[in-house]
Amino acid sequence: MLKILKSDSEGGQTQQERAALNGISVRNQAKVDKLEKYRPDLLRLVRRGRMTIGAAAKAAGWELKRVQVPCGNDDMDAMRTSKQIIKHFPKEMIEEIYAELQTFLELDGNQDYLWQ
8 A cells, every 4th residue: 555645635735845745746746636636536546556646647538648740841751740640549530630730721821820
């Protein structure tokens, strides 16, 4: 059994202080705090040593999948990027990505679109 991880509701301490007390990173402390608020069932499993903090965050659907894509300016990088997207995303999401790219191109590649 792991030590009881201190979470946000235990009051009076910053996230950084709680992370230091728990012996974990601030990023993992943020996950512990979020688990306490939204998924206490998963936090109980973490506290019992049955699940890691990262696995609990994934089970809750909060972990983002990171995909590296080439970002050069040649045709080969464009092809590699397309293949990475196809490999890692479901068809429905690719359709949404395509629609966003179409909108971006219709605006003549205006970078301000990214912040709308």
